[in-house]
Amino acid sequence: MIHGEIHQNVRLYINGRWETSATTGVSANPSDTSEVVAEYARADRRQAEAAIRAATEAFPHWSHSTPQRRADVLDRIGTELLARKDDLGLLLAREEGKTLAEAVAEVARSGQIFKFFAGEALRGGGGENVASVRAGVQVDVTREPVGVVGLITPWNSPFVVPAWKIAPALAHGNSVVFKPAELVSACGWALAEIISRAALPAGAFNLVMGSGREVGQALVDSPLVDALSFTGSMANGERILQAAAARRAKVQLETGGKNALVVLADADLDRAVDCAVQGAYFSAGQRCTASSRLIVESAVHDAFVAKLRQRLKTLKIGHALERGVDIGPVVDEERLAQDLAWVDVAREEGAEHVWGGEALERATAGHYISPALFLAKPSHRIAREEIFGPLACVLRADDYDEALALCNDTPFGLCAGICTNSLKHAMHFRRHAVVGMTMVNLPTAGVDFHVPFGGRKGSGYGPREQGRHAAEFYTTVKTGYMLA
Ligand code: NAD
16 A cells, blocks of 8 residues: 655644644554654643633634624635545545545535534624613623633544534634644644634634643633533543533533434334444444444344344445445554453453454554444443444344333433334434434434534533534623613
């Protein structure tokens, strides 16, 4: 396999200038670990604090810019992302390991998000003009930007998760300090490089790569950061929530899932298998919306498992850039070791092995694993804890009521799906699944870019991301009274 370009100019972007740092990191291609994708600057605490100060100084300028200016900036970023979806998709596939088709689609969606929020900049966060209860008084309710926002993102969707935070933040007039996950530093930098050429005032947008403990924590601790939006693990989210609450910063968390796909006896089984394969295993299961629990009604349990096993046998696992590959590698050695350890846990706790879960060798040295399927009990750890890899379990349910109860028997609440031809059950499920998003005859993973995204219970905290609802987090409400 021919190696791609090594990105060596992956620097920090602070106060409108590109900066190097005392230490650097290296990102490698998970499909071929001999290939270096980028050498990137790692910010220290002092640089993170400089970025926060720059954002603080830029805030008065950017927050009072015209909606037309903000719309133009966002539209320009969206246009470039869409125009360059192929080369940026290639970078994403090389650095994170999702297949080229998945990666190109992610970049395109990021472009659409910037375009959507260009429109939102013009429409504004929404206001009201209300008659006062007092004679001669006028009241209006308006929305203003919050201030400096710290955006902390995970490695699994390195374009789209940053896009759905940065675009609404800028659209509503906030200034930004963006901290991507280290494993995907070049993707964060590529996005920032486009933003750096979009005619923002210096300091309105800043990029600081580096460790969560040092750079991320600097954002969490700084009294100058008014709001924090974090996507990542539940454990880190919990710590950030406590720290933000202690200093009264606004906070929004998106923190994983243990999403169920319910398959009822009246479902189209081929469609249900498609939903399960796409939801549980594509992007190597490294999606917060992955269907890691397949809850199947007894009458079709064995037939569903047999069909799913057949499909798993046909999936092609390999280099993310190879034509025809369905599933790329997992992101790094640590993840692969964790996924294999989950396979051991499944066997040790007595789950019945159906397929996969083995480390695979390919022509290039990468982090390959076959998609794993087990039959589990609701008490098994593989049915309760987030795995974030290509491992799913099937749980048997006697009927719809038991399936719904199992679906809701989890500390998470991001997304839940049902495959059925019963309108009654579909409607009931949409109302009674305790989650932020429901899917009927669709995979749990794969969402639109213009509507709210997020979860309940352990999966999220604070207002939803994406769509018009993003204004709830990125603006604050002001009520104005005036004697006419
Ligand atoms: P992670 O929690 O390890 O890291 C997320 C980000 O937080 C990274 O940028 C990291 O550097 C930073 N960070 C780590 N410690 C920090 C600290 N003390 N202070 C501030 N920042 C800190 O998560 P990950 O391994 O990168 O991503 C996988 C997790 O993300 C999974 O649990 C997954 O479910 C979740 N996720 C959730 C969603 C969602 O929308 N619900 C989407 C994608 C991923």
